[in-house]
Amino acid sequence: MDRILVNVIRQFNPETAHNITLKLLKHIPLPLTKFEDASLVSNINDLTFSSPIGMAAGFDKNAEVFNSLSKIGFGFVECGTVTPKPQYGNPKPRVFRYSEEEAIINRLGFNNKGIDNFIINVAKRKFFNTPLGINIGPNKNSINFIDDYSLLVDKVHDCADYITINISSPNTENLRKLQNKFELEELISAINSVVKTKVLQKPIFIKINPDETVESYMDIVDLITKYSISGLIISNTTIKREDSQRATIKNEIGGLSGRPLASSSNKILERIYRETKGAVTLIGVGGVSNGKDAYQKIKLGASLVQLYSALTFKGPSLVNEINKDLVKLIKQDGFKSVSEAIGSGI
């Protein structure tokens, strides 16, 4: 039934299709029953996850549908990226869908309604025990990116279960420079000063891009260890087009996600897990479209997994399907719970 709906919605351009989907999720009761199983439950950074599969950032930029996302089976939901002030983003068209490759290119540029509207929406959260991550980023025309992050951490800290510092979107000029050692140290220490003022300190994750050198990832690992950052989200979209032969994909500017991102994001996940060996939490993202893909990331060291692109191609029942497949895969390997499988493929 939802595959039919997905095909109907897909007749619209990707951004309109997304807006229709948000409206449906907001206003129509979902016919799906959430699949749950004890073997999928885990406790990470003092949060309980009913499933390791989460909604990646960018789908629910303004925190409007996190409730419905939890109901379709996600074990956690990351909302945002939210910026201090509302912003339109880049000119349209800015999202491109490639169904055969199960890939998306976007150059949205943090289109969102701003932090004040976002917080009002999160405050409506009642009886919602699914961990809610808040992904933050600076405004495009900000004079000082680090000040934007500090302000946002201060504002979202008490209503988030965890906070993601997004320094990896390719669609905001100069944002990725924050992944450089010196800039990143300045950013992390500014964020830490804000977090230290809070009574109950929340986990902080940094979301990284998949296009850097191994040395640069090792610098990041050193810094997050030095400053007790909870972990990394690996990864955001790629500006590389190595795994795609299609001229349209090669020539379109923006971040590529979906199937062609899987191998590069997995390589970085594996490399960083080898280095950190469970000392920090790793969240794997990029090209997950079935239970096997998700399980692969877990075996490569991800404690949690997120997805976005596949949901637009396969519809909401995908999340239950992945959870069911994961239960089987965990059992097949002789594990009692998903936590036992983390890093088992290394």
Ligand SMILES: Cc1cc2nc3c(=O)[nH]c(=O)nc-3n(C[C@H](O)[C@H](O)[C@H](O)COP(=O)(O)O)c2cc1C
């Ligand atoms: C249309 C679109 C918008 C996105 N917006 C954001 C965003 O605002 N912030 C962010 O951190 N990641 C954003 N992402 C990246 C996803 O969170 C995810 O890291 C990436 O798509 C890889 O996962 P996937 O292959 O499962 O899609 C966006 C992705 C897509 C497709």
